[in-house]
Amino acid sequence: MSKTSLMVLMLAGAAQGFGGWHRRHIEFTTFADGRPDGGIRQSADVEDGLDSPGDIFVFDQKLLADDSCKTVIGRNAGYCIRTDPGKPDWSGTDHPTLPDDPENNWGQCTWTLTFYEGAGSGYEGTLQVSGRESDAGVSAVSIVGGTGDFKGAWGELLTNPENQAAGGVLFRQVLEIRLN
Numbered sequence: 001m002s003k004t005s006l007m008v009l010m011l012a013g014a015a016q017g018f019g020g021w022h023r024r025h026i027e028f029t030t031f032a033d034g035r036p037d038g039g040i041r042q043s044a045d046v047e048d049g050l051d052s053p054g055d056i057f058v059f060d061q062k063l064l065a066d067d068s069c070k071t072v073i074g075r076n077a078g079y080c081i082r083t084d085p086g087k088p089d090w091s092g093t094d095h096p097t098l099p100d101d102p103e104n105n106w107g108q109c110t111w112t113l114t115f116y117e118g119a120g121s122g123y124e125g126t127l128q129v130s131g132r133e134s135d136a137g138v139s140a141v142s143i144v145g146g147t148g149d150f151k152g153a154w155g156e157l158l159t160n161p162e163n164q165a166a167g168g169v170l171f172r173q174v175l176e177i178r179l180n
Helices: 003-016
Strands: 024-033 039-043 056-065 072-084 106-115 125-134 139-146 153-163 169-179
Touching: 024 072, 056 106, 072 125, 125 153, 139 169
Parallel strands: none
Antiparallel strands: 024 056, 024 169, 039 056, 056 072, 072 106, 106 125, 125 139, 139 153, 153 169
16 A cells, blocks of 8 residues: 555544544533523613613623532623614614514624533533524524633534523523534
């Protein structure tokens, strides 16, 4: 076998996952704590007092495990810029010609899930996510990177707000992560 043939076979083998590079797939669920005692969730733009395009809100909340105790496993922090307030009675700026739910509000959001070492998740590091998120129903946002145990991460996070009887909301986050 020639050196060229051997090199081609080695590269093909590495690309298929043996002898080096491979992919891992991780799936799990967390909750971002939007309840009154769960952390910060506030508007950073209250100039007109209305929910209008361009408004920004920031959050830094507890990241909770999907267990009966909702164990704190890290932080969920970032920001959203309101892009479509949806409800015309709030700001009069809804876009009725867009094909979305006029009773829902949308924002372009970017945030980081930080997993604490030894906090019960089994992971340490961060995941960065970004995408269009609604105030109601399921939103799919991109996992765009990570650090630590999530280095090289990409994938999808499905987020769904769940109203709580005692006030506030828990944001169910179903993560489907791919690691290179």
